[in-house]
Structure formats: structure tokens, C-alpha cells
Amino acid sequence: MSAPPEVSASRVASWLRGSLDDATGPAYTILAHGLRDLVSDGRLPVGTRLPSERALTAVLPLGRSTVTRAYDLLREQGYATSSRGSGTRASLPLSRSARTDHMLVPQGDGRVGELADDGAPVVADCTNLTVPGPPGAMAAYQQALEQLPAFLAGHGYYPSGVPALRERLAQRYADRGVPTSPDQILVVNGGLAGLAVTASALAAPRDRVLIETPSYPNAIALWHRHRVRLGTTPVDASEGWDVPGLERTLLAAAGARGGGAARVAYLIPDFHNPTGSLMADADRERVAAALRRAGTVAVVDESLVDVTMLDAGGKPVAMPAPFAAHDDRTVSIGSASKAFWAGLRLGWLRAPRDLVASLVDARLTLDLASAPLEQLVLMAMLEREEEMRAIRSVELTASRDALVAALARHLPGWRCVPPSGGLALWCELPEPCATRFVRAAESHGVLLPPGPRFAPGGGHERFVRLPFARPPHVLEAIARRLAAAWEERDAEHARAAPGLPPLG
Incomplete structure (x- = not known):
């Protein structure tokens, strides 16, 4: 099984140095806030083992007691957990209101997001193609808040979108080889x-x-x-x-x-x-x-x-x-949902x-406009798009490869074609039983959609979609659960048809 990730003290220090130099206030609260931001924007994924207090003291101009108080504050606020023998790990405050919505996960029992012993969530929601907020998301929101006062004197309605964002999106299309003017862009x-x-x-x-x-x-x-x-x-x-x-x-x-x-x-x-x-x-x-x-x-x-991967040579896919x-x-x-963060709730049309x-x-018959604040956040993210995409490509390539390998180990009868981009595998099952199988998977704590959900006219019972935008150790745990569910489905099939060979 893949071990939960760890991060070196020097890597954390490289992320923190700018915030430590610019901030004012007690040193331990500055350090705690910096670490909290790293957890919030995904650079320290939930479950990552943080550097020991001694290791972090060695690479930062801070005393041991300062680091200790910072870790204490993180634990108090829910951004870290500690247990004997496993050190301190990144966490997020367990708030039911922040975890999920019953309309997205109606089967959930309120425990989506809480971790089980295998390192995956107690209920692993694999029904949506989502990604956590990118590194730098907190800074983008802070930048947007600084720009917001200029918009507060007006009514805030921009039915076509904030002009500067439309200009940026039009330039993006032009850079891809499709000349576009801002008046061809509609932010939605x-x-x-x-x-x-x-x-x-x-x-x-x-x-x-x-x-x-x-x-x-x-x-x-x-x-x-x-x-x-x-x-x-x-x-x-x-x-x-x-x-x-x-x-x-x-x-x-x-x-x-x-x-x-x-x-x-x-x-x-x-x-x-x-x-x-x-x-x-x-x-x-x-x-x-x-x-x-x-x-x-x-x-x-x-x-x-x-949402692109890296090719065999480690370069972005052409x-x-x-x-x-x-x-x-x-x-x-x-x-913006897949490349940046679904919580932005922003998209655009080029027509x-x-x-x-x-x-x-x-x-205008559906809604009047998109919120200016989120548009300003997206503009800030687009300024760092190349950096954000490079980080995400590395992470997603590793996660895709980890899931493909885990399925090969635990479910060798499944077939899938590793994509060069996107967020999911389209897995072909050995027999047309997707709807029945996802019910078994749910009993093992994995929620995923069967192939017929993707069929405009019916069919696709041999397929399930399995997203991979998760840390490798979580994907390994999910694959193990799916394998257990598959064995359970096999046992039910054998009981229902004794003496018959399994379907191929």
C-alpha cells in the first residue's frame, strides 16, 4: 500500500519565507497562518506528514518553542492532527457544512471527508470530477479583495463579464490560435x-x-x-x-x-x-x-x-x-472548475x-451576471496559470499512474485506457453489471457512477467512471475497496446462478 505523503522541512521553508518576511505579529501566529494557508490551498494535502518541530526549527529563523506553539495552534484550529508514532499531519477542520451537500451525495451519511484507517475518506465520493483549490488560491482571493473596493461604488452587474477578465480570456483564445475580441466573450x-x-x-x-x-x-x-x-x-x-x-x-x-x-x-x-x-x-x-x-x-x-498530463518524456502533452x-x-x-477550482463557479462562452x-x-432570462469578486479571483489565478498548471500536471500524472497500477494489481480483469488529460478513467468491466456493482461499492464506502448515467439512449453497463484527482495512497485504498466490492458481486452472482461459469 502507498504510504501517506511527507514533505521536507526545506520545501516547507521555501514556501513560507515570503510570508514570514512580510507579516507582522507574534512569530508563532505568523508561522501557523502560513502553514494553514499551505493546507488550505492544497500544497500540503490532507494527510501529509509535516516536518518535525526540530527539523523545521533547523531551516527557519525561529526557536523551537515558536514552532511548537504554531503546531499547537494548528491542531487547535483543526488544520493538523497528531498521534503517537505517526507525527503531525495536515488536516482540515471537520465541519459538516463545509464537507458536502446532500444534493450532490444523497447517499452520504455525513462522514464524507473523515478519514478511515486505510487513509481514504470513510465515504469516498467518486461521483464528481473535482480538484482541490490550486497552490496560490488563498493569495488570489486576497488580491481580489484588494481590488474589490473599486467595484463597490457601482451596481456590480456585468452581464457579459468584468471587462478586464473578458480581455484576458480573449487573449487566451488568441494565444491558442483563435483570434478573439473581448466582445465575443460572455462570462457565466x-x-x-x-x-x-x-x-x-x-x-x-x-x-x-x-x-x-x-x-x-x-x-x-x-x-x-x-x-x-x-x-x-x-x-x-x-x-x-x-x-x-x-x-x-x-x-x-x-x-x-x-x-x-x-x-x-x-x-x-x-x-x-x-x-x-x-x-x-x-x-x-x-x-x-x-x-x-x-x-x-x-x-x-x-x-x-x-487539464493536461505529462508525456513519457516529462513534458506537457501536445x-x-x-x-x-x-x-x-x-x-x-x-x-474554471476543472483547471482551477469548482468553488469559483465561473465559466465563459466564446462565440x-x-x-x-x-x-x-x-x-438575462437565466441570471443577470456573475459575481465580481470571483471574476477578480479568476483574473488573479490566470496571472499564475502557467505555474498552477505545471504543478497540477505533475500531480495528476502521478495520480493517474497510481490508479492505473492499483487497478492492475487489485482488479486485473478491468480494462482502461490511460488518458493524456482530464480527471478520470473510463473503466470497462468484464461483464455488463455496472449498476449492480456500484451498489456493492457503496457498501464498501465508495460512491461512483455507473456507465448508464453517461448514456443518452441507454447502454454502457460494462463501464464505470473513476476519477483520479486524489493522492496516490488514497487511490490505492479506493482500489482495494473496489476489489472487495467486486468479490462480493462475484459471490452474489455465484449464489444466484450455481454451477454456471462467470460471465466473460
Whole structure:
């Protein structure tokens, strides 16, 4: 089993030196606050063993008693725990109001976030693709608070977004090879809110909409609520998109009676959710050409485009050109949730100029604007985006590899294709029993979604999605629990059908 992580005193000291030099007040409270911030923004993940008091004293210009009082204060505030023989470990205050929401985890018993003996949470919620706040998140909020007074004299409504943020996002697209002006950017309350705005603006009830299968469950539900007619095109973790089949589907829809061509195609070409597939440049060009011929608007979800891994040489994975570079009619949906932190609740749309007015009108029927403070926080994070992404790429690559290895050890019959980006593995089971298996997994303290949740038209019972944005030792513990649940499912199957060989 992987051991919980440790951090060296010199590494902690390198993070703390700036805050120690600039702060005023008692030395022990300055040190405690600095360590608290490291825990809060994820540089010291929960469970990490902190340096001993003696080791930290040796690398900081502080006395032993100062470090001791700082650790005492951390424990008092809930940011550290200590036990005989295992030292002091990073923690977070156990507050039920801060842990989870019953609407996200209705099966939870209130213990999500508390640690079990195996180092994983008592209830490990694997239903959402989320990441903790990045290193520097606390500093970004502090910077945003310093800028907020300039906005308080006004009404605070920016239906298109704070101008400086729209300029920064437009430049981001230009840097990726898609010239964009700020008036093509609309800041919204998350990627799903951006899809809701786009669906309201572009699709009416009974319109045809093309969607991938499998696909993002919340997007499937949103399109169903809009009462559109869904057509599907398959995506496979090994093979990617069936481009010839997609072309045929578009052509068939264009020639069908009662509605004609698909009005919209909702696609996730960048680390597709849930398969992790990345659409190649040649396929993007071919799909874009087919959409243009059919008169279909591409709505491209780029929520995961910035969540990249490292290649075998330790360099960032090379990315294809954005889909919008192949089709200037594309509406692109971006999100801060996966690249930075879901708690920001911010996303954005990049749209052709002639569609912007319709999108703004649709947005104003859903909400008036996004909060200025969070937009200022995102601007501060974008200033340090390269650094934040580099740290996260290293962490996620290690976590992905750890989960793949753990599954190979404990569940060798499962198949998965390690993605080059994104946040999850799309795991193929030896038999079509995903719905039954996740019930067994729940009894072992792991909540995860079965494949049918990702199926617009049914199916995918051989699959489960398993996120890996967790420390390796936690992923090892989760894999062990899943293996126990799988054995339990095997035993139930044998009791239900004695004498029959297991399904292959």
C-alpha cells in the first residue's frame, strides 16, 4: 500500500519565507497562518506528514518553542492532527457544512471527508470530477479583495463579464490560435450554465441535437429538459470518434422529414468526459467540414482542455488546435472548475459575433451576471496559470499512474485506457453489471457512477467512471475497496446462478 505523503522541512521553508518576511505579529501566529494557508490551498494535502518541530526549527529563523506553539495552534484550529508514532499531519477542520451537500451525495451519511484507517475518506465520493483549490488560491482571493473596493461604488452587474477578465480570456483564445475580441466573450456561472445559455439561444423544442455517447450526464439531462430530439454518435476510449459514422448521422438527419438537419452538435473533443479521448486535428477538420455542410452549429465543451498530463518524456502533452480554429461558427464553452477550482463557479462562452446578442438575451432570462469578486479571483489565478498548471500536471500524472497500477494489481480483469488529460478513467468491466456493482461499492464506502448515467439512449453497463484527482495512497485504498466490492458481486452472482461459469 502507498504510504501517506511527507514533505521536507526545506520545501516547507521555501514556501513560507515570503510570508514570514512580510507579516507582522507574534512569530508563532505568523508561522501557523502560513502553514494553514499551505493546507488550505492544497500544497500540503490532507494527510501529509509535516516536518518535525526540530527539523523545521533547523531551516527557519525561529526557536523551537515558536514552532511548537504554531503546531499547537494548528491542531487547535483543526488544520493538523497528531498521534503517537505517526507525527503531525495536515488536516482540515471537520465541519459538516463545509464537507458536502446532500444534493450532490444523497447517499452520504455525513462522514464524507473523515478519514478511515486505510487513509481514504470513510465515504469516498467518486461521483464528481473535482480538484482541490490550486497552490496560490488563498493569495488570489486576497488580491481580489484588494481590488474589490473599486467595484463597490457601482451596481456590480456585468452581464457579459468584468471587462478586464473578458480581455484576458480573449487573449487566451488568441494565444491558442483563435483570434478573439473581448466582445465575443460572455462570462457565466460555470460551464453547465454556459451550456444552458447556449441551449436556450440556439435550440427550440423538437429541434434535432447531436450528442456523443457516452457523454456528460448533466449535459444529457439539460438537453432532455429542453425537449429536443437527441441523435447520438459514439466515442470509444481506444478508438476515439467514429468520424465516418458521425458524417452519416449528420447526412441522414439533414435528409430526414420533420425537422431536417441537426440544429446543434454538442461535442467534447478535449479529454472527452467520460472516456478521456482527445480528438486529433485531422478528425476535427473533417468533423468541422461535415457540420458546415449540414448547417449544424458546433457547441464545444472545453471544460477539461487545460487539464493536461505529462508525456513519457516529462513534458506537457501536445494539444491539437481548438475546434473553433477549424469552424468559425463554433460556440466554445470554457470553465474554471476543472483547471482551477469548482468553488469559483465561473465559466465563459466564446462565440461568433452574430450569435453574441442571442446568447446575452438568453443569459438575462437565466441570471443577470456573475459575481465580481470571483471574476477578480479568476483574473488573479490566470496571472499564475502557467505555474498552477505545471504543478497540477505533475500531480495528476502521478495520480493517474497510481490508479492505473492499483487497478492492475487489485482488479486485473478491468480494462482502461490511460488518458493524456482530464480527471478520470473510463473503466470497462468484464461483464455488463455496472449498476449492480456500484451498489456493492457503496457498501464498501465508495460512491461512483455507473456507465448508464453517461448514456443518452441507454447502454454502457460494462463501464464505470473513476476519477483520479486524489493522492496516490488514497487511490490505492479506493482500489482495494473496489476489489472487495467486486468479490462480493462475484459471490452474489455465484449464489444466484450455481454451477454456471462467470460471465466473460
